[in-house]
Amino acid sequence: MGVNVVQGVSRRGFLGASAAAGAFVFIGVETPASAAEGLADFPAAVPVHREVYRNWDGVVVTDALWTCVPRQSADVVAVVNWAHQHGYTVRAQGYRHTWSPLTVATGTAADSKVILLDTTKALTAMSLVGSRRVRVQAGASMENLLSYLSSKNFSLVATPAPGGITVAGALAINGHGTALPALGEKPLPGQNFGTVSNLVVELTAVVWDQASGRYQERTFSRSDTECKAFLTHLGRAFITEVVLQVVDDYNIRCRNRTDIASSELFAAPEAVTDRSLSKLIDAYGRVGIIWYAFTDRPWVQIWEPSPNRPLLSRPTLTPYNYLFADNLPTPVPQLLGQLVAGQDWVAPAFGNAILLATDTGLTALGARDMWGKSKNFLNWVKPTTLRVTAGSHAVVTSRANLQKVVHDFTSFYSAKLAEYQAQGKFPVNSALEIRITGVDDPTQIDVPGAEAPALSAARPVEGHPEWDIAVWLDLVTLPDTPHQNEFYSELEQYFRRLPAELGVARPEWAKRFAHTPAGAWTDTTAMQDEIPATLPEWDWTVSTLNKYDPHRLFSNPLIDQLLN
Structure with a gap:
């Protein structure tokens, strides 16, 4: 089979040379450049160069674009005002750990009037302020x-699994981890079980000031109604600093199981056992699932707050304790190479080989049962992990409905996968990942008058206070896998048909969404009507963000479609 190309990215070119190692690392390509070459009057104190932008899965790739490195927030303001005067758009660049083209569009040409601001080099300061609060600049990594x-x-309480994402990046797309309290668990002061967006006490953004006719920094308290428009802004704003609510540090016991059959874990509500997902959540609160395609034993991760080390738990001192994920043994690299070469029929063998490697690796590394500081388990995905593309939805529902939501979806997913397989099609070759969090409940933030993030996928649903959790259902596969777009499209139709009494489904902004067979973000009806309809303050949020950036400096083609 020949090389497949989607959205200008060669599947073989993306994976080829690194396939044997099973670890794919991309770095920007920098070439020194003088601002005088093409950026007239550019702020002299701000270093600038040209750099290729490439996102996590390699689907979004650009020409070498103007990229600058602000050293302080005043530099950001200076560059933004320069961009306004010269007709440029401004995009914040972090670690590029995203699947959705919310920063720049793939194929953006070198002569495009867009400038990237790399916040990771200098805008990284942090300090404690007040009681259980931390002030942190936009470019600091979560790790x-x-x-x-x-x-x-x-x-x-919880963060996204990758440590290599910026605080502002996690905020823009309401990044999340895995976090619910176990039944009977006593909450810690300041404990918040929602997304990163719901941790914000105050934020500082670069906004248009009508009186001065310039962009300038402005701080919004969480008690300010307009603040909720910035808490999940999809890249339609530029945040320079936030104050987050934190909790006292705690220890975690992390257990990793691969002995529970998917039929038991995802059983129908009337057939649950103590090892079914809802019962594990009741017992431990923090449970994550990685279910490799075409296998019947998911990898179950359990993170249990545990003040003292259990006798048989291995102590840990650092994060990223799954070293086998970066050094996959034979035959995984060989099967991966076959997938890259277009032999998609090896997907079932690939899934089972990864499950075997996980089984072996967990045991060999003593990672079945570990214990240590919370930071050692909240981040567990390294930049060298196998890079896959992802499409995800959050179902906001009640804890009582959890087992039914997961059972119904996994049953549909399994049947659909079998249907494709019967036709000789293998659109999924990685995994279904499941995370469960609380909703973004503003009462969990210690600010009187706080409101929920307006565009968060985990925003509470008006009229349904019993819908208190978000079930994140994330399907991952290698980029450019044949028939993936059709498969994702059918899954999205499933979410749109979700019974009204069961909950509301919303896309995860950092991932792929709005699929047609032509690809992600091509379903204009979904983007302009169906998705906005799931968030009641959509129009208000668009209006508020437009108010503070009337010149649309902080935008790009996808954002223009969504937030028009």
Whole structure:
């Protein structure tokens, strides 16, 4: 089979040379450049160069674009005002750990009037302020934030698994982890079980000031109604600093199981056992699932707060304790190479080989049962992990409905996968990942008058206070896998047909969504009507963001379609 190309990215070119290692690393390509070459009057104090933008899964790739490195927030303001005067758009660039083209569009040409601001080099300061609060600049990584907090005896309840994402990036797309309280668990002061967006006490954004006719920084308290428009802004704003609510540090016992059959884990509500997902959530609160395609034993991750180390738990000192994920043994690399070459029929063998590697790796590394500081388990996905593309939805529902939501979806997914397989099609070759969090409940933030993030996928649903959790259902596969777009499209239709009494489904902004057979983000009806209809303050949020950026400096083609 020949090389497949989707959205200008060669499947073989993306994976080829690294397939044997099973680990794919991309870095920007930098070429020194003088601002005088093409950026007239550019702020002299801000270093600037040209750099290729490439996202996590390699689907979004651009020409070498103008990229600058602000050293302080005043530099951001200076560049933004320069961009306004010269007709440029401004895009914040973090670690590029995203699947959705919310920063720049793939194929953006070198002569496009867009400038990237790399916040990761200098806008990284953090400090404790007040009681259980941390002030942190936009470009700080979540890994460094957790490390800093731990050094001060503080932490967060949950964060996205990759540590290599910026705080502002997690905020823009309401990044989340896995976090619910176990039944009977006593909450810690300041404990928040929603997304990163719901941790914000105050934020500082670069906004248009009508009186001065310039962009300038403005701080919004969480008690300010307009703040909720910025808490999940999809890249339609530029945040320079946030204050987050934190909790006292705590220890975690992490157990990893591969002995529960999918039929038992995802059983119908009337057939649950103590090892079914809802019962595990009741017992431990924090449970994540990785279910490799075409296998029958998911990898179950359990993170249980545990003040003291159990006798048989291995102590840990650092995050990223699944080293086997970066050094996959034979025959995984060979099967991966076959997938890359277009031999998609090996997907079932690939899934079972990865499950075997997981089984072996967990045991060999003593990772079946571990214990240590919370930071050592909140981040567990390294940049060298197998890079896959992802499409995800959150179902906001009640805890009582959890088992039914998961059973119904996994039954549909399994039947659909079998249907494709019977036709000789293998659109999924990685895994279904399941995370469960609380909703973004503003009463969990210690600010009187706080409101929920307006565009968060985990925003509470008006009229349904019993819908208190978000079930994140994330399907991952290698980029450019044949028939993936059709498969994702059918899954999205499933979410749109979700029974009204069961909950509301919303896309996860950092992932792929709005599929047609032509690809992601091509379903204009979904983007302009169906998705906005799931969030009642959509129009208000668009209006508020437009008010603070009337010149649409902080936008791009996808954002223009969504937030028009």
